[in-house]
Amino acid sequence: MxxxxxxxxxxxxxxxxxxxxxxxxxxxxxxxxxxxxxxxxxxxxxxxxxxxxxxxxxxxxxxxxxxxxxxxxxxxxxxxxxxxxxxxxxxxxxxxxxxxxxxxxxxxxxxxxxxxxxxxxxxxxxxxxxxxxxxxxxxxxxxxxxxxxxxxxxxxxxxxxxxxxxxxxxxxxxxAYRRQTKEEADLRKKVEEFGTFDFELLPKKQVLENVPLGKEIDIEKDFKTSLKISNPNDVEFLYYMDLVTFRDVDMLLPGGFEELPRELIILKEKDVKVPENTVKKVKLGLKIPNEEKYKNKKFAFCVRGTVAGAPVELSQISRFIITTKE
Incomplete structure (x- = not known):
């Protein structure tokens, strides 16, 4: 011994x-x-x-x-x-x-x-x-x-x-957070038959500076950027979108940053269908209270996209790095 x-x-x-x-x-x-x-x-x-x-x-x-x-x-x-x-x-x-x-x-x-x-x-x-x-x-x-x-x-x-x-x-x-539907069960069969597939969640990393407090922010409208799913396959796929912590996906939180509480992130679409060979935008927003604890801070959060019905979970992560106004 x-x-x-x-x-x-x-x-x-x-x-x-x-x-x-x-x-x-x-x-x-x-x-x-x-x-x-x-x-x-x-x-x-x-x-x-x-x-x-x-x-x-x-x-x-x-x-x-x-x-x-x-x-x-x-x-x-x-x-x-x-x-x-x-x-x-x-x-x-x-x-x-x-x-x-x-x-x-x-x-x-x-x-x-x-x-x-x-x-x-x-x-x-x-x-x-x-x-x-x-x-x-x-x-x-x-x-x-x-x-x-x-x-x-x-x-x-x-x-x-x-x-x-x-x-x-x-x-x-x-x-899973909910039961799969009949449509999703059918998608699983389609995924298994399709064999090889891929997709991207873009951007991989996005920096948003001086995010205002006390009002709802639309990422695309207010910061001229957006979260997108790219489906390069020759068939339509359904993607699940959810919010995860850096720990959930085995990633390190950037130094000096805190996780932004999930309740302050507005993910307006959780199930997104993307036609074949198409890039589709996903609506994303923020609503951070105008409180002292959120002023002049550094926050980060992750959005995950997952192929519905995949026998192996095929996920992509988009990281958002933000700073808030004083």
């Missing part, structure tokens, strides 16, 4: 973070109750995996999702030892005061049985790899709409006398 601990300490000096924006993937593993951010994979007593912490957005109640199909991320475990490895896979609720859970703005999953595995035990030959699909089913109940949950996945060796030594991964997911 001491050798393993020494190895962990040496690894800390080689740490680097990996951020895959499309699926909001960061790799975080746990050993002996200690959080470790790791390069690309981490080994514990002959066990190695690249699955760490994954976040999936906008799941619908009553539907079963497979992480392999959603984000091309099954749980794969490699045996780096010289003998057969048996790994037990289980879901466990995270601790309510876990820093990672709190930072991600998640609640503890109400029932770990929402997450199941195609195989809950893997037998792996020396030098080989085996995997399992991770299946997520949120109960068909509206009370879960708009929630964010975390469940931990425990990988434990159950042979060679190493019981209790293993890895702990995180799975985080959000439930």
């Amino acid at each position: 001491k050798k393993i601990a020494d190895k962990v300490l040496k690894q800390k000096h080689l740490i680097r973070k990996v951020n895959i924006k499309r699926i909001l993937l960061s790799l975080t593993f746990f050993l002996s109750q200690q959080t470790i951010t790791v390069p690309l994979s981490f080994a514990a007593a002959g066990m190695q995996t690249k699955f760490g912490s994954i976040t999936i957005e906008n799941l619908q109640p009553g539907i079963t999702y497979n992480t392999r199909e959603l984000v091309n991320m099954p749980l794969i475990v490699k045996n780096t030892g010289d003998g057969k490895l048996v790994v037990k896979i289980e879901t466990v609720p995270p601790k309510p005061d876990s820093p990672g859970l709190i930072k991600a703005g998640c609640e503890v999953i109400p029932d770990p049985s929402w997450v199941k595995f195609s195989k809950d035990e893997l037998e792996i030959a020396p030098g080989g790899s085996e995997g399992t699909d991770i299946l997520i089913t949120i109960p068909d109940d509206d009370k879960y709409l708009g929630k964010r949950y975390q469940v931990d996945i425990s990988l434990t060796q159950v042979n060679r006398g190493f019981i209790g030594i293993g890895l702990l991964a995180n799975l985080r997911f959000s439930v």
Whole structure:
């Protein structure tokens, strides 16, 4: 055990973070109750995996999702030892005061049985790899709409006398804020059939200086700029628009700036249809009270656009950096 601990300490000096924006993937593993951010994979007593912490957005109640199909991320475990490895896979609720859970703005999953595995035990030959699909089913109940949950996945060796030594991964997911309509279900089928698609939310970053207080501001009319969705595909798509924090999308808030409260941002369209090969404007406004706490301040906020019906959440972010008048 001491050798393993020494190895962990040496690894800390080689740490680097990996951020895959499309699926909001960061790799975080746990050993002996200690959080470790790791390069690309981490080994514990002959066990190695690249699955760490994954976040999936906008799941619908009553539907079963497979992480392999959603984000091309099954749980794969490699045996780096010289003998057969048996790994037990289980879901466990995270601790309510876990820093990672709190930072991600998640609640503890109400029932770990929402997450199941195609195989809950893997037998792996020396030098080989085996995997399992991770299946997520949120109960068909509206009370879960708009929630964010975390469940931990425990990988434990159950042979060679190493019981209790293993890895702990995180799975985080959000439930859509409303039920999908029949039209959106049809769009999902169209998206799956279409295969490859793309879009842009423009501008990526917009600076608005000396925003007046005490009245409603129209971004396009008052600042001669606008939020736009560009659909370069040969078919019409529906896009969801919502307001998110920098933390929600794993981005750093600019130094010296504060998050602008969401209730001061006016997003006039939340469901936007954009015809094929078209750029469409999205109406956006601000109404910041004429109060001392908002005067001569630096604020920032993010708008997110998401393709409706996409099997993998395809999102784009537009950042707005603003200063207010005295």
